[in-house]
Amino acid sequence: MKIKQNVAISESGFVFNPISGESFTVNPVGIEIINYLKEGKSAEEITGLILEEFNVEENTFEKDYQDFTGLLNAYGLIEKTNEEKN
Secondary structure (H helix, E strand, O other): OEEOOOOEEOOOOEEEEOOOOEEEEOOHHHHHHHHHHHOOOOHHHHHHHHHHHOOOOHHHHHHHHHHHHHHHHHOOOEEOOHHHHO
């Protein structure tokens, strides 16, 4: 999955979807996840990077990651990559 290109995110965690006009605020971990998704990183890559950077247990992060990306999807902020469509 990948963040849609037209979605804007500031360094402070302000996320804006120009298609819907909706805006959201995310915490520092959310900022990192969104930036990694924009770069096209896989869930496994993101998990490894977040575990290195933040003090969080892997099981906790994996559940939170699934919840967070579910919300991103529900708000129309992500798109599936070609590999995920097949």
